[in-house]
Amino acid sequence: MKFDAKSLVSTMAKFDTKPFVSAMASIMVMRTIKNELIPHELLSFFQCGVDHLSRRFSPQFTVVIEEFQGMARNQVFEAAEAYLGTKATVSAERVTVSKADDHKDLSFNMDRNEEVSDDFEGVSVKWKLICIQVDSSRIRHYDNDSSAVAEIRSYELTFHKKHKNKIFNSYLPYVMEIARQIKQGNMAIKIHSNEYGYWNREPVKFNHPMSFDTLAVDEKLQREIVNDLDKFVKAKEFYRRTGKAWKRGYLLYGPPGTGKSSLIAAMANYLHYDIYDLDLAVVGDNRNLKDLILGMSSRSILVIEDIDCTIKLQNREEDTEASNNGHKVTLSGLLNATDGLWSCCAEEHIIVFTTNHKERLDPALLRPGRMDKQIHLSYCNFSAFKQLAMNYLCITQHELYEKIEQLLGQVEVTPAEIAEELTKDVDATECLQDLIKFLQEKKMIKEEVKNEGNVKEE
Numbered sequence: 001m002k003f004d005a006k007s008l009v010s011t012m013a014k015f016d017t018k019p020f021v022s023a024m025a026s027i028m029v030m031r032t033i034k035n036e037l038i039p040h041e042l043l044s045f046f047q048c049g050v051d052h053l054s055r056r057f058s059p060q061f062t063v064v065i066e067e068f069q070g071m072a073r074n075q076v077f078e079a080a081e082a083y084l085g086t087k088a089t090v091s092a093e094r095v096t097v098s099k100a101d102d103h104k105d106l107s108f109n110m111d112r113n114e115e116v117s118d119d120f121e122g123v124s125v126k127w128k129l130i131c132i133q134v135d136s137s138r139i140r141h142y143d144n145d146s147s148a149v150a151e152i153r154s155y156e157l158t159f160h161k162k163h164k165n166k167i168f169n170s171y172l173p174y175v176m177e178i179a180r181q182i183k184q185g186n187m188a189i190k191i192h193s194n195e196y197g198y199w200n201r202e203p204v205k206f207n208h209p210m211s212f213d214t215l216a217v218d219e220k221l222q223r224e225i226v227n228d229l230d231k232f233v234k235a236k237e238f239y240r241r242t243g244k245a246w247k248r249g250y251l252l253y254g255p256p257g258t259g260k261s262s263l264i265a266a267m268a269n270y271l272h273y274d275i276y277d278l279d280l281a282v283v284g285d286n287r288n289l290k291d292l293i294l295g296m297s298s299r300s301i302l303v304i305e306d307i308d309c310t311i312k313l314q315n316r317e318e319d320t321e322a323s324n325n326g327h328k329v330t331l332s333g334l335l336n337a338t339d340g341l342w343s344c345c346a347e348e349h350i351i352v353f354t355t356n357h358k359e360r361l362d363p364a365l366l367r368p369g370r371m372d373k374q375i376h377l378s379y380c381n382f383s384a385f386k387q388l389a390m391n392y393l394c395i396t397q398h399e400l401y402e403k404i405e406q407l408l409g410q411v412e413v414t415p416a417e418i419a420e421e422l423t424k425d426v427d428a429t430e431c432l433q434d435l436i437k438f439l440q441e442k443k444m445i446k447e448e449v450k451n452e453g454n455v456k457e458e
């Protein structure tokens with residue numbers, strides 16, 4: 001039903017006009033005049049003018065952070081979303097909750113058109129999530145899903161004009177950094193493997209439980225490794241200043257079963273880095289290797305296990321495809337990919353090579369700057385044994401420890417062998433007795449071999 005100003009006034013005149021009726025009528029008359037008598041263009045012109053004036057004289061300043069920049073998601077929007085999730089449950093009236101498959105925890109966020117207040121170094125700011133519903137056919141599809149995104153979202157960040165510098169130079173970078181930490185903490189670690197020249201599209205969740213609390217290595221060595229990792233992650237400025245790529249190479253060497261893979265797992269869990277487990281045997285050629293390394297995300301560990309076995313990388317002098325058992329990845333290719341100009345394209349990469357035979361590797365692979373730290377994982381000593389007993393038997397002391405300490409000084413036994421003995425029985429004493437028998441047998445074999453050697457010499 002449509003009213004016009006005249007019919008409305010005449011209708012009102014028939015009745016005994018009460019004050020609220022007249023007020024209503026006035027409003028409707030005004031609305032009718034506004035809608036029908038003033039041209040739309042003129043109306044928008046006035047509206048813009050009023051908005052402009054009110055903004056000009058308002059002490060507030062607003063930053064609009066849209067969800068998309070062209071086809072790509074705006075990283076500031078993503079950061080605001082993660083950051084505000086922690087604030088929303090405290091100061092918003094309505095929140096949304098969700099959980100992604102690769103997240104550990106629930107994610108909270110402010111609901112549409114909700115406001116959240118925040119304080120930063122004495123400056124108060126307000127965030128608002130603006131959602132505009134639009135005809136889905138009029139906007140671009142931002143994902144591969146057949147359903148169009150029918151909502152345009154943005155955050156409005158409002159604060160006093162005089163704090164512009166602080167907000168741009170300190171607060172927004174702070175929001176980005178906190179969001180990075182939140183995302184990092186919430187993301188499950190993944191392990192990527194390469195197949196047919198590509199990293200597998202669906203990396204697997206890395207559930208290895210090994211940590212520096214359960215890794216059985218000499219205490220001093222463990223402290224050294226943890227300090228080295230701590231120093232590396234905080235050294236962004238150092239690498240920038242010295243013009244070096246922000247990466248660190250580790251060579252882990254030692255007999256099988258001494259914990260090289262376990263140490264990699266402990267490193268990944270400690271740093272919360274993804275692992276890229278590179279099988280050189282299925283890398284097409286040097287170019288493919290470079291592409292794979294460029295395809296790694298920042299804050300990740302590249303692992304090449306048993307580097308002496310996968311392809312023949314011992315001697316750079318004979319570094320041709322023909323001399324390389326038909327493999328197209330050569331030692332020079334590997335060095336260029338991990339160490340050349342391209343390696344600077346990513347940040348925070350740790351490169352780990354493992355081998356059981358360090359002596360077989362080309363010295364070019366081992367020089368500082370490539371392998372910054374060489375870690376020898378050796379046979380089990382008493383301090384490593386105590387850690388294993390703690391892991392498997394939940395004990396810190398036992399009357400048989402003295403005997404075990406003595407035997408460990410006389411035989412070479414790997415942590416893997418000890419771990420196996422400690423899982424044979426549920427009773428701690430029986431396990432330790434079995435372990436003593438096992439160590440004594442090893443000692444006997446060692447003595448027999450030694451005696452045989454002596455006899456031969458004579």
Ligand SMILES: Nc1ncnc2c1ncn2[C@@H]1O[C@H](COP(=O)(O)OP(=O)(O)OP(=O)(O)O)[C@@H](O)[C@H]1O
Pocket residue numbers: 214215216217254255256257258259260261262263356415416417419
């Ligand atoms: N230092 C260690 N601390 C705790 N557990 C260990 C350690 N070393 C070995 N183990 C146990 O032995 C198993 C095998 O060890 P791991 O695979 O880490 O050895 P590795 O040196 O990488 O062996 P390989 O050279 O054969 O690959 C592990 O799953 C773990 O249970």
